[in-house]
Every structure is written in C-alpha cells, then in structure tokens.
Amino acid sequence: MTADSHPTTGPIPNHGHDHAHCIADALMRADALCAERGARLTALRRQVLELVWTSHKPRGAYAILEDLSQREGKATAPLTVYRALEFLVEQGLVHRLESLNAYIGCAAPGAVHSGQFLVCETCGNAAEIDDPRIRAAIGTIAAERGFQVSRPTVEVRGTCTDCQEKTP
C-alpha cells in the first residue's frame, strides 16, 4: 500500500481504491520481511495473510476459516487458522483488534508502532494510525506512575467521514 493508493479520505481507504494493489503489496512486504528475519512464511500462513487482507474491515478468525476451507475444498480446523494468525501477529504483519475479536492486516509492518485504530461502527472499516501524541501521552503517564508498558492498545470506535456524509 503506497502512500497514493489511498489518496484523499485520510485514514480509511476510499471505497474505490485499488484493493488488489493493497493485497499484492502486503504479500510482497511480508515475503521480504520474513526472508530478512528467517521467519517461515509458509503457503498456509501466506494464504491466511491474504484472507486477512480481503478488505480493510477486521475479520474474525472463523470468517477466515470459512474462506480457507472453501479454497482448500475441505474443512479446516480452527486451530490451523489461529496458529497462522498467531505467527502473523508475532511478526507484526497482522494486528488483533481486541474490542472486536478480529484481525486486520498491518499497514506498516516492519516499522515500530503501537497499534492504534479508528474503527467505524457503521461501515466496519478500521484504519490504523500511529500518532506520536497518543504514544507520547501513554508513555508519559506510564512513566509518571512507574508503570512499565509492554503493549498499548488504542481502539477508537466512532464514525468515519464517509459514513457521516451518508447519514447526516
């Protein structure tokens, strides 16, 4: 996903954007990152990653499972998907949205970032953001209280620009 593939709306991709490009791009970067790290992006894991990238909406593990079963032509066990997702999350290729029990492709794998999301309750899209002010504010308050941060989670529910325009 290059900068200009989501030209105008800001965080949440346009309806009309070239999503095939998003997918291809995500897979390419995953290949590169895993090669670099010596991590094994197996066929299964790669396919799960592709299915996570089906859209910019967070997807449940069982939705991915269904797709996978269909593609394979045979029933796949939940664990298969969960294991692949676990790997992808560890590698930073996928994020888990805690408030939705769902998974979404990472917009900037490789970069250090903390997993902040704007989640539209109307269209279901989720946009990853990485705002230094939020990160800093969390860091500051944690430091003030002697709390050692390992994993900050920020998930902001609300309504995206597009959906506000549609139902004013």
Add this chain to the structure above:
Amino acid sequence: MTADSHPTTGPIPNHGHDHAHCIADALMRADALCAERGARLTALRRQVLELVWTSHKPRGAYAILEDLSQREGKATAPLTVYRALEFLVEQGLVHRLESLNAYIGCAAPGAVHSGQFLVCETCGNAAEIDDPRIRAAIGTIAAERGFQVSRPTVEVRGTCTDCQEKTP
C-alpha cells in the same frame, strides 16, 4: 474509594489497602447514582456489582457467574449475569476490558471519563486512569481526520510498580 484509601502506589491499589472499604464505597455510590437517575439497582444487579468489586482485577463473566451461583445455592444462567453486567456498564458503574473479555468496577462513576486502563500482566490488577492528555490526543487526531468518536478504548498492558520491584 476515597483519595486516601490508596495512599502511595499511584494507580494500582496497595496490596494492604482496605478493600472492604472499596466495596462498600462502590455500592454506596451506586445506590446514590441509581436513585438519582431513577435506574433500578435491583438486588441481583447490586450483588453482581459487589462481585465485580471482589478485587481490583478484572473478572470474567463466568467467574462472577460461579460466585453468584454459589451464593444463591443454585445454578444461575450466564444470561442473568450478562444482563446485570450490561445494566452496570450502561450506568457507568462497571467497565468492560476489551482485551481481557473481563469486567471491572469503575473508580469514578458519575464523572465523565473515557475508560483508560493500565493492566498489569503479572499480578492481573488493572488501574483506571483518565488522563486528559490521552483524551486530548485522541480527540485531536480524530478531529484532524474527520472521525467522529463515540467510544475510545485505551488499555495499556505492562507491569505495575509492585511487580517490577518483586522481579527486577
């Protein structure tokens, strides 16, 4: 929970603090708030609230269910607990921790706040914070992107002061 019932450690209550006081206080404030609002804090709901306040650790609905069943001396249905929790969350007396699928008593019911938590992965305690900088940062970035916020969720996982001291 008055200011001095958690004297020194900051966000996460001391091990030695007077927790009975926390519970009594929480129930009193719940009574007052519900009376003020004309909301019905029934015996069941009040008991669930009390069970949520068992400790400062977020508790799962099924843990509460077990306690409740034991108290009542008969099996209670999950729905009973979920309905009570739904009421309590609506009234702002209890928060749901999305990243844990668990519930915790609100430290400042009645006040406007957005549900920010420091969650210790070692001892399991969770401290509610309401930092204006975090709130402001979220508000700013949302405004910049035309995103209308309805429910911000901030859950910071990490290690609290006490647990850092114990395992340095």
Add this chain to the structure above:
DNA sequence: TTCGGCGATGTTATAAGATAACGCCATGAC
C-alpha cells in the same frame, strides 16, 4: 544417504465467552 530433531500442520475434543427466543412474574401507574 540416512538419521535425528524441530518446527509446521492435522485431528479431535473441549473450554470460555456471549446471545437469541420465549414466557412468567413483580412492580408501579392509572
């Protein structure tokens, strides 16, 4: 080449979290 080891995957079963549909009953308004 063969062997051994380790990580990935398959299989089966089950735990944990949450909700739907329906009906009864207590409470408060009139």
Add this chain to the structure above:
DNA sequence: GTCATGGCGTTATCTTATAACATCGCCGAA
C-alpha cells in the same frame, strides 16, 4: 383491580479460542 413495563428464569445455541496428541516434512549433521 387491571394493565403495561421491565426484570428475571429457562433452554438452546452461537462465536471465539485452546488443549492434547499424532504426524509430516524440511534441514543439518554424521
């Protein structure tokens, strides 16, 4: 007293996630 409303009980079911164990296949060492 009657009625409407909301709270609660019961049963069934759905979604999400993990445990335990077996097998497969790749890769390096002998």
